Amino acid sequence: MVALANASPMGFRKNMPETDAVLRAMTNDGAFRVVAARTTDTAREIVAAQKLSGSIASDLADLVTAAVLYRETMAPSLRVQCIVRFEEEAGQLIADSHPDGWTRGLLQSGSGDAPPDIRKTRATLQMMRTLPNADLHRGVVEVPESGNLSEAFMRYMQLSEQIVSMISLGSALEGNRPACGGFVVQLLPEASEAEAAMETMTKRLEDFVEIKQRLQDADGSPAVLVEQIFEDMPFTWLQNSDIRFGCQCSQLRVMTTLSVLDRSDIQELVEDGEPLSMSCDYCGATYTVEIAQLQGLLSTS
Numbered sequence: 001m002v003a004l005a006n007a008s009p010m011g012f013r014k015n016m017p018e019t020d021a022v023l024r025a026m027t028n029d030g031a032f033r034v035v036a037a038r039t040t041d042t043a044r045e046i047v048a049a050q051k052l053s054g055s056i057a058s059d060l061a062d063l064v065t066a067a068v069l070y071r072e073t074m075a076p077s078l079r080v081q082c083i084v085r086f087e088e089e090a091g092q093l094i095a096d097s098h099p100d101g102w103t104r105g106l107l108q109s110g111s112g113d114a115p116p117d118i119r120k121t122r123a124t125l126q127m128m129r130t131l132p133n134a135d136l137h138r139g140v141v142e143v144p145e146s147g148n149l150s151e152a153f154m155r156y157m158q159l160s161e162q163i164v165s166m167i168s169l170g171s172a173l174e175g176n177r178p179a180c181g182g183f184v185v186q187l188l189p190e191a192s193e194a195e196a197a198m199e200t201m202t203k204r205l206e207d208f209v210e211i212k213q214r215l216q217d218a219d220g221s222p223a224v225l226v227e228q229i230f231e232d233m234p235f236t237w238l239q240n241s242d243i244r245f246g247c248q249c250s251q252l253r254v255m256t257t258l259s260v261l262d263r264s265d266i267q268e269l270v271e272d273g274e275p276l277s278m279s280c281d282y283c284g285a286t287y288t289v290e291i292a293q294l295q296g297l298l299s300t301s
C-alpha cells in the first residue's frame with residue numbers, strides 16, 4: 001500500500017475500464033475521511049441473479065453499496081450484513097459484504113404479489129457485523145418515510161455508532177450508462193475547529209445528495225468522486241480494494257444444512273427415492289444430493 005498525495009490511487013489502471021472497487025482518502029488537515037465505492041458490475045450481477053428490475057432493483061443495488069461502505073468504514077476485516085425489513089410481512093432485502101471483497105444480495109419475497117416498495121411500505125434498516133468471537137454487533141433504525149436509504153444509513157451511523165457522517169448512495173442499472181456506487185464522508189475525532197469544518201463540508205455536499213448522474217458521467221469511478229468531494233482540499237489516498245459479486249455456497253454447506261435436519265425428515269427424503277435438488281437463493285447455483293448421500297447422513301447421525 002503506497003500513499004501518494006493527490007496522485008491517482010491506481011495510476012497504472014488509468015486508461016483501463018473502471019472496475020468495482022473501494023477507495024479511501026483523508027484530508028491532510030486530518031478533518032475528514034472519505035470511503036467511496038464503485039459497485040456497478042457487482043450490483044448488476046446481483047439484480048440479474050435475483051431477476052429484479054425497476055425500483056426494487058435500485059433499492060437492492062443501494063443496499064449492496066451500503067453494505068460495502070459499512071464494512072469498509074466500520075470493520076474492513078469483518079463480515080457484514082445489511083437488511084431492509086418491510087412491515088406487514090412484505091419481505092426483506094439482504095446484502096452481504098465479505099472482507100475478501102465478495103458481495104451478494106437477496107430479495108426474500110413476502111406475502112404480496114408485487115415486490116415491496118420502500119416508498120410505500122414502512123421498513124427498518126438493520127446493520128450487523130460478525131465479531132471475531134462470533135458475537136454479532138447489531139443496530140436497527142427506521143427507514144425514513146421517503147424511503148431514502150442514504151438517510152437511513154446516516155441515521156444508523158449517528159444513532160448506533162455515534163459517528164457523524166454524510167452518505168450518498170446512487171444506482172443507475174438500466175440504460176447504456178449503468179453506474180452504481182456511493183460514499184461515506186466522516187468527520188474525524190481529531191479534527192480541529194470541527195464545527196467550521198463540518199459546516200463547510202455540509203455545504204459542499206449539498207451538491208452530492210443525488211449522485212446518480214455524477215456516477216454515470218464518471219463511469220462510476222470512485223477516484224473521480226473523491227476528487228470532486230475533496231476539490232481544493234489537500235488530501236492523501238490511503239488504500240483501495242476490489243469488490244465483486246460472489247457467494248459462499250457450496251456442496252459442503254448444503255450437506256451441513258441437511259445434517260441438522262431431523263432424522264425422520266431425512267428418512268422421508270430417502271423414501272421419496274429422488275435425488276434432492278437445491279438451489280442457492282443468492283446466486284442461483286444448483287446442488288444435487290444423491291440418495292446415497294442422504295443415507296450417509298442417516299448412518300452418521
Ligand SMILES: [Zn+2]
Nearest residue numbers: 247249280283
Ligand atoms: Zn450461492
